Each structure stands twice: as structure tokens, then as C-alpha cells.
Amino acid sequence: MSPAVRFQNVSxxxxxxxxxxxxxxxxxxxxxxxxxxxxxxxxxxxxRLIAGFEQPDEGHIEIFxxxxxxxxxxxxxxxxxxxxxxxxxxxxxxxxxxxxxxxKGVAKSEREAKAKDALAMVKLGGxxxxxxxxxxxxQRQRVALARALVNGPKVLxxxxxxxxxxxxxxxQMQEELRSLQTSLGITFVFVTHDQSEALSMANRVAIFNxxxxxxxxxPSDVYERPKSRFVADFVGSSNVLPPEFAASHGGMAAWTxxxxxxxxxxxxxxxxxxxxxxxxxxVTAVSYQGAATRITVATDKLPVVATIPAGTSLNKDDRVxxxxxxxxxxxxGDGA
Amino acid sequence: xxxxxxxxxxxxxxxISDVFFTRPQLLTVLLLTPPLLWIGIVYVGSLxxxxxxxxxxxxxxxxxxxxxxxxxTYAQLFEGSNVQxxxxxxxxxxLVTVASAIIAFPIAYYAARYARGWTKALFYLAVMMPLxxxxxxxxxAWKLILAKEGVLTWFANFLHLGWLLDGILALPVVGGPxxxxxxxxxxxxFVYIWLPYMILPTQAALERVPANFIEASADLGAExxxxxxxxxxxLALPGxxxxxxxxxxxxxxxxxxxxxxxxxxxxxxQAVYTLQGTAGNIPLAxxxxxxxxxxxxxxxxxxxxxxxxxVL
Numbered sequence: 001m002s003p004a005v006r007f008q009n010v011s012x013x014x015x016x017x018x019x020x021x022x023x024x025x026x027x028x029x030x031x032x033x034x035x036x037x038x039x040x041x042x043x044x045x046x047x048r049l050i051a052g053f054e055q056p057d058e059g060h061i062e063i064f065x066x067x068x069x070x071x072x073x074x075x076x077x078x079x080x081x082x083x084x085x086x087x088x089x090x091x092x093x094x095x096x097x098x099x100x101x102x103x104k105g106v107a108k109s110e111r112e113a114k115a116k117d118a119l120a121m122v123k124l125g126g127x128x129x130x131x132x133x134x135x136x137x138x139q140r141q142r143v144a145l146a147r148a149l150v151n152g153p154k155v156l157x158x159x160x161x162x163x164x165x166x167x168x169x170x171x172q173m174q175e176e177l178r179s180l181q182t183s184l185g186i187t188f189v190f191v192t193h194d195q196s197e198a199l200s201m202a203n204r205v206a207i208f209n210x211x212x213x214x215x216x217x218x219p220s221d222v223y224e225r226p227k228s229r230f231v232a233d234f235v236g237s238s239n240v241l242p243p244e245f246a247a248s249h250g251g252m253a254a255w256t257x258x259x260x261x262x263x264x265x266x267x268x269x270x271x272x273x274x275x276x277x278x279x280x281x282x283v284t285a286v287s288y289q290g291a292a293t294r295i296t297v298a299t300d301k302l303p304v305v306a307t308i309p310a311g312t313s314l315n316k317d318d319r320v321x322x323x324x325x326x327x328x329x330x331x332x333g334d335g336a
Numbered sequence: 337x338x339x340x341x342x343x344x345x346x347x348x349x350x351x352i353s354d355v356f357f358t359r360p361q362l363l364t365v366l367l368l369t370p371p372l373l374w375i376g377i378v379y380v381g382s383l384x385x386x387x388x389x390x391x392x393x394x395x396x397x398x399x400x401x402x403x404x405x406x407x408x409t410y411a412q413l414f415e416g417s418n419v420q421x422x423x424x425x426x427x428x429x430x431l432v433t434v435a436s437a438i439i440a441f442p443i444a445y446y447a448a449r450y451a452r453g454w455t456k457a458l459f460y461l462a463v464m465m466p467l468x469x470x471x472x473x474x475x476x477a478w479k480l481i482l483a484k485e486g487v488l489t490w491f492a493n494f495l496h497l498g499w500l501l502d503g504i505l506a507l508p509v510v511g512g513p514x515x516x517x518x519x520x521x522x523x524x525x526f527v528y529i530w531l532p533y534m535i536l537p538t539q540a541a542l543e544r545v546p547a548n549f550i551e552a553s554a555d556l557g558a559e560x561x562x563x564x565x566x567x568x569x570x571l572a573l574p575g576x577x578x579x580x581x582x583x584x585x586x587x588x589x590x591x592x593x594x595x596x597x598x599x600x601x602x603x604x605x606q607a608v609y610t611l612q613g614t615a616g617n618i619p620l621a622x623x624x625x626x627x628x629x630x631x632x633x634x635x636x637x638x639x640x641x642x643x644x645x646x647v648l
Contacts, residue, residue, distance in 0.1 A: 051555060052555075053551050074556075074557050074558055074559055078555075080551075084546075086546070088552075088553035089571070090643075102566075104557055146386075151557065193606075
């Protein structure tokens with residue numbers, strides 16, 4: 001079976017800027033796929049290339065085996081949930097949701113029934129006659145979702161879908177999107193700059209930097225086995241240890257990622273087991289973060305961050321030993 | 337030592353600023369009183385005085401205005417030649433409005449969606465510059481352009497299209513001896529003069545249509561033509577209606593353009609001019625003035641019922 005979306009060496013330039021630079025990518029049918037990266041890394045342009053708002057300068061794009069380049073958005077069986085929702089202000093909620101069906105020429109009674117079902121699916125049953133201006137941010141998000149899904153797209157694209165929502169609502173929508181995707185079985189591709197959102201929602205994540213994909217993998221792949229300093233730092237802000245430090249502290253002579261939550265802080269007098277690496281240092285900062293506390297320790301070479309469960313008695317200037325299982329040290333590639 | 341939480345006030349200006357800052361309504365009242373007096377007394381008051389006149393009548397024998405309430409002056413509006421004047425003017429205003437809207441839309445669309453930086457500046461310059469020069473000079477310039485010996489006739493002959501021009505002039509009603517003595521000429525000059533008033537509000541309305549509405553529409557399967565009909569046009573409609581208020585009402589009330597370019601048949605504006613001047617029939621002139629107001633009120637009411645202002 002052909003992949004839902006296939007990029008083969010795709011590039012898109014804006015003037016002299018290569019927004020997307022030689023990207024190759026296969027997204028399998030039914031995947032919940034995240035395009036993750038800092039702003040300006042090319043992830044949104046990739047989404048727009050799938051939607052058809054942009055055309056590639058080089059390379060080849062397929063959607064379910066069909067060539068996509070050259071096709072305008074209205075000839076693609078792909079729908080988008082826009083970052084600011086782009087709901088039409090001159091139509092009611094129901095008319096917004098039924099818009100795609102109206103364009104296809106579906107009879108009024110049928111499209112109204114389908115719009116009603118779609119709204120019920122996103123828990124907005126009974127909102128058909130409301131004006132979009134009367135809705136809250138979370139409700140607009142749901143209408144945008146219903147408006148896209150009612151067309152039965154083969155791929156649903158979501159551009160920073162939860163960016164404008166507050167934390168509580170965002171967590172709730174993450175779960176709902178997840179269960180919606182599972183029950184519908186549609187391929188979801190979503191763009192985000194929020195690594196925790198990508199890790200919690202996606203089956204697989206592509207991490208973008210400077211228009212290129214720097215790593216593709218499952219959330220645990222990219223989190224636990226980052227291939228580069230960029231990924232280690234961008235996904236979950238890891239401690240990136242230079243080769244000489246890693247080699248002298250229980251690892252290999254390579255750039256190494258060490259997750260803060262894998263580090264334990266023990267008194268200077270503690271005995272370190274042989275399968276642990278360790279370093280002595282002085283606490284320079286203690287930052288309370290609710291469930292966890294983030295401790296920065298200056299070792300003789302570099303500062304190392306550890307997160308430990310809340311309720312520590314550590315203070316600034318305490319002399320401590322950091323220790324971590326050697327297996328937590330992940331050697332990375334060239335360090336780019 | 338304890339530091340004061342505020343600086344000490346400095347002088348009378350500082351005190352006044354403080355009073356206004358803490359009582360913003362006071363400032364609003366002070367700022368609004370003069371313009372409200374102006375609009376209330378000078379503006380609406382004189383309009384009201386004019387309306388009063390329309391309920392008086394002219395004594396046919398003495399030529400003196402009878403200051404008694406009557407509807408007979410309004411009844412005169414429905415007499416033969418007066419009805420003709422009203423119908424002629426309304427038809428002209430409607431045609432000018434439709435033509436302006438059709439010509440203005442692509443220009444406004446280009447300006448709102450594609451013009452950036454210097455092309456935008458050029459657009460504003462091109463649209464506004466005609467408004468900087470004298471209206472009268474422009475109308476006389478058009479009279480020369482449209483005249484039998486004018487540049488338009490010459491150009492039509494140059495392109496071997498003289499037959500077309502002759503054909504237009506030979507048309508019943510709208511034609512005439514030359515363009516500058518025909519309804520076609522009057523129409524062309526009206527459209528020229530009022531076009532900026534249609535372009536600017538249309539452009540402002542289109543400016544407020546976000547680009548991603550067009551993307552969203554395409555994403556949901558709409559071809560460009562469908563997107564235009566279902567998204568762009570409905571959202572631009574309030575602007576077009578605003579522009580049409582200008583073109584329609586300005587055409588209804590104008591008396592100079594049909595005087596200079598056109599045939600001898602009167603428009604409402606000319607009728608008012610003649611009646612209040614040589615004829616001394618102020619009541620009928622006032623009644624004629626009410627006609628455009630009633631038409632505009634009806635027009636706006638209809639536009640509102642059709643939902644033209646729903647997105648505002």
C-alpha cells in the first residue's frame with residue numbers, strides 16, 4: 001500500500017531562503033504524524049505543500065500514490081484545520097461546517113444532517129445556528145475540526161491546532177484529537193513547535209531544523225535516542241555533554257545526551273555504583289516547578305541540570321554529587 | 337526616610353491633565369459639545385427648515401408661498417414631467433452605481449490583495465489624484481473630450497471604430513448629436529467623477545478579508561469562481577454598498593454634470609436649481625430634495641434586509 005503522504009527530495013524556496021530543503025518523508029496511512037520544529041524551520045511550509053497552498057520548486061509529492069504537485073488545493077482530498085481557524089464570519093456555525101458539502105453540490109437536507117452529525121462528534125450539537133463570533137476559542141477550534149472532517153478527507157492537516165488555547169483546554173483537546181483520530185482512522189498530520197504536544201499526541205515525529213528533517217522516529221525514539229545536539233536540546237532540553245566530558249564520566253568519546261530526570265543528586269559522601277557515571281559540583285540554582293524541582297549544578301567543566309521530584313532540602317551552594325546510570329548516556333552523531 | 341509614592345503636581349496644566357484622566361467622561365462631553373451644536377443646529381436644523389418648506393405650497397396666481405400645511409406640493413411630484421425627471425435621475429444613478437461597482441471591484445481587489453509598498457502608494461495616488469483638481473474643470477475637460485470634434489471621436493476614427501460611435505449616437509433615447517449632448521456622455525462623466533468613492537470603500541472591505549479565508553475555501557473544495565461568489569463577494573458587499581451610497585446619492589443630487597454634458601432634459605438637481613431660482617417655487621424645490629432622501633432610505637433598508645451589513 002502506498003504511503004498516505006510521500007515527499008521525495010522536496011524543496012521550496014522563498015527568494016533566496018530555502019524554507020524546505022530536500023525533504024524526503026513517508027507518512028503511513030492511519031498515522032498521527034507530527035511535524036515538530038522551531039519557528040521558521042520549514043514545518044508549516046511542508047504542511048502547506050501537502051494542502052496545495054504551496055507548490056514545490058523541486059522534488060515530488062504523492063498523496064496516496066497520486067502525484068500532488070501541480071494540483072490546486074480544491075482538487076486534493078485533504079482538509080486543513082487552520083491555526084486561527086479561518087471560520088467564515090458571514091455564515092452560521094452550521095453553514096461553515098456544511099460549506100465543503102455545499103460546494104460539492106450535496107443536497108441541502110443531506111448536508112445539514114451531515115453537518116449536524118459532525119458538530120455532535122466534536123461535542124457542539126445544537127450550535128448550528130450560532131454565529132461564529134459568539135463562540136469561544138475552544139469552540140471555534142471544534143467547528144474548524146468539524147468543517148474539515150465532514151468532507152471525509154484522506155489526510156487531515158492541522159496547523160498549530162492548539163496554539164491559541166489555554167493550558168487546561170489544550171490538554172483536553174489533545175486527548176480528544178487523539179481519540180478522534182483513533183476512531184476515524186484518518187491520517188492526521190499536525191504542525192507544532194511544542195515538543196510535549198508532539199510527544200504526547202503523535203505516533204511518529206519528524207523534527208525540522210533549517211528546512212531539513214533532522215530526525216524521524218517514534219516519540220520515545222526521538223526523546224530517548226536523539227541523534228544530534230539539536231534534537232537532544234529541542235526535545236525535552238537535555239544536558240548535552242561534549243565528547244571529552246562524556247568519556248571521562250562513564251560514556252563514550254562522543255557528543256552525549258543526558259536527560260535531567262535520569263540524574264540523581266546524592267551527598268558528597270555517597271558511594272557510586274560501578275555502572276553509574278558521576279560528577280561533583282556545587283548547586284547554583286534551585287527552581288521550584290510544582291511537581292518537580294530543577295536543580296542546576298556547576299561541575300568543574302560545565303553546568304548540568306537535574307530534575308528531581310519536589311520536596312528537596314537542597315540549597316544553593318551545597319556541595320553534591322550527581323550520579324546517573326551509564327545507560328542514560330546517549331551518544332549522538334557528529335554533534336550538529 | 338520615606339519616599340513619596342507620587343511626584344508632586346506641576347502647575348495648572350498638570351492639574352487639568354489629572355482631572356481629565358480621572359474623569360474621562362468630562363473630557364468626552366467637552367470635546368463633543370461644539371460639534372454636536374454644529375450638527376444639531378446648523379446641519380440638521382437647516383435640513384429640517386428645508387423639509388418644512390416642502391409642506392407649504394406656491395400660490396399659482398400671486399407666486400407667493402402659502403405658509404399652510406398641505407400635501408399638494410408632493411402631489412405635484414407625481415405629475416407628468418416631474419415623474420419623468422425623477423425616473424430619469426434614478427435610472428441614471430442606478431446605472432452609474434452598477435457601472436462604478438463593476439469597474440471599481442477589480443481595481444480594489446488588486447489593491448487590497450496584491451499591491452504592496454510602492455504599488456500601493458501608486459494606487460492611492462491614482463485613485464485620489466482626480467479628487468485634488470477642480471470638479472468643474474474636470475467636467476469641462478470631459479465636454480471637450482466628448483465633443484463632436486473631440487479627441488474621442490478622433491480616436492474612434494483612428495481605430496476605424498467611427499461606425500461604432502455613430503451607432504451608439506444613433507440609439508434612441510441615450511444617443512444624440514454628439515457624446516457631449518447625450519445621456520451616454522452624462523453617464524460616462526458621472527462614472528468618471530464618482531469612481532474613487534466606489535473604489536475606496538470596496539478596497540477597505542476587501543482589505544479586511546484575510547488571505548486564509550480564500551485558502552480555507554479552496555481547501556474545502558471551492559474553485560476560484562465559487563470562492564469569489566461564496567466568500568469574497570459577500571464579505572466585500574458592505575464596502576460595495578457603502579460605495580454605492582456615495583455614487584447613487586451623489587448622482588441623484590448633482591446638477592452641474594447634466595447641465596454641462598448632456599441633453600436639455602432635466603435631472604432632479606437641475607429641477608431643484610431651476611425651481612428655487614428663476615421659478616421661485618421653494619416648496620416644490622424642497623419636495624424634490626426629499627425624493628433622493630426617501631430613495632436612499634429605502635435603498636439602505638433593502639440592503640440591510642438582504643444582509644449586506646451582517647458582517648459589520
